[in-house]
Structure formats: structure tokens, C-alpha cells
Amino acid sequence: MxxxxxxxxxxxxxxxxxxxxxxxxxxxxxxxxxxxxxxxYMAERADKSKRYDGVVVHIDNDNVYQQIDKKFVMHFRQDFDMANIMRGTKSISYNDQGKAIVSAEAVKLSRGRSR
Structure with missing residues (x-):
């Protein structure tokens, strides 16, 4: 669907x-x-050897959907501790057992013009 x-x-x-x-x-x-x-629906399955930084846009019974730049990544919900799944900007990586590790995404610094 x-x-x-x-x-x-x-x-x-x-x-x-x-x-x-x-x-x-x-x-x-x-x-x-x-x-x-x-x-x-165009989300690709997450590669557990990579780290994904982006906004968690949707969570359903089976998957956690995260936007990475213009693309979407789909993580298995069973890989998460139910207490730490929340929408918002997150960094998601995986441990050696294949369980998801979720943390707040690091603040990205940019060079801007100050007055």
C-alpha cells in the first residue's frame, strides 16, 4: 500500500x-x-552498517521512516527500544546486535554573515 x-x-x-x-x-x-x-512509499531499507542523520517523519506498526536530504530511509521498528522512538531530528545507527541506537542529531555549524 x-x-x-x-x-x-x-x-x-x-x-x-x-x-x-x-x-x-x-x-x-x-x-x-x-x-x-x-x-x-519510496523509502529504501536502512543499511545497518551506516549512520543516518535526519528527521523521523513517520512511525507505524512495522517501520520508522526518516528523511535524509531529499530521500527517505525505512528502519524496522522491531530494532528500536520502544521508549526512544519519537519524531524529530535524530541520528540513528546500529550496534553489533543490529539494534538501533537513537540520539539527537548533532548541531550542524555553518558559516554565516554576522553584523
């Missing part, structure tokens, strides 16, 4: 495709998600 998120007006709308039309499944607060359409 194809799913996507539509974020607008401070709301996060989960939609599923049925017979060629998108139907709303759930509506809640957008949090730190920026307005737009998030095609989470």
Missing part, C-alpha cells in the same frame, strides 16, 4: 492510495516538519 504525508497549515496528514485516489488516514500536529508532500 502506498502511503504519503502531506504537511500544511501546521497539520500532518497521513494518506494511503486506494484505487488511484489518496484517502486521509490520520491527521495530527506537524511538529518540526516543513510543509510539503513526503512520499514515504
Amino acid at each position: 502506498k502511503q504519503r504525508l502531506v504537511v500544511m497549515n501546521g497539520q500532518r496528514i497521513l494518506q494511503s492510495e486506494h484505487e488511484g485516489a489518496w484517502k486521509n488516514q490520520k491527521v495530527d500536529k506537524a511538529g518540526e516538519l516543513k510543509p510539503g508532500i513526503y512520499n514515504i
Whole structure:
């Protein structure tokens, strides 16, 4: 089943495709998600040898979806300690047993013009 998120007006709308039309499944607060359409059905399975820094955009019964730049990564939910799964900007890596390690993403410094 194809799913996507539509974020607008401070709301996060989960939609599923049925017979060629998108139907709303759930509506809640957008949090730190920026307005737009998030095609989470295009997510690729996470490689457990890598670290992923980005925004967790959606969590369902089976998967945790994270946006990395313009792409989406899908992590198995069973790899997470249920207490530490939350939406927002996270860094996700895996230990030797294949369990997910979640931490707040490090602040990225940029060079800007100051006055």
C-alpha cells in the first residue's frame, strides 16, 4: 500500500492510495516538519552498517521512516527500544546486535554573515 504525508497549515496528514485516489488516514500536529508532500512509499531499507542523520517523519506498526536530504530511509521498528522512538531530528545507527541506537542529531555549524 502506498502511503504519503502531506504537511500544511501546521497539520500532518497521513494518506494511503486506494484505487488511484489518496484517502486521509490520520491527521495530527506537524511538529518540526516543513510543509510539503513526503512520499514515504519510496523509502529504501536502512543499511545497518551506516549512520543516518535526519528527521523521523513517520512511525507505524512495522517501520520508522526518516528523511535524509531529499530521500527517505525505512528502519524496522522491531530494532528500536520502544521508549526512544519519537519524531524529530535524530541520528540513528546500529550496534553489533543490529539494534538501533537513537540520539539527537548533532548541531550542524555553518558559516554565516554576522553584523
